[in-house]
Amino acid sequence: MMEVLRSSIWTATSAAPDAGVSEWIHLDAIRALTHHTTAVLFALLVFAVVGYTTQSLMREGPIKRILLWVDEAMLLLLLLYFALGLAKELIHIL
DSSP states (O other): OHHHHHHHHHHHHTOOTTSOGGGTSOHHHHHHHHHHHHHHHHHHHHHHHHHHHHHHHSOSSHHHHHHHHHHHHHHHHHHHHHHHHHHHHHHHHO
């Protein structure tokens, strides 16, 4: 019974039984997405800590506002950099 089920699954997908998971799932694309997602989450965490520390430790003034704007600008640029890197890598892989 199990052999009949396996053979029908393999013939339905037209992949060879020896091919493995890599014929069904693009493992390089998943690896690239995982890498870039981890990098983005870590960047968000670091910039959130920097923003929180800046807001809680510094007094109100122009330097605090400038530092918070620079923090936001750097985060935006870093996210754009990660998005470009992911797009290039996925275009290369696919």
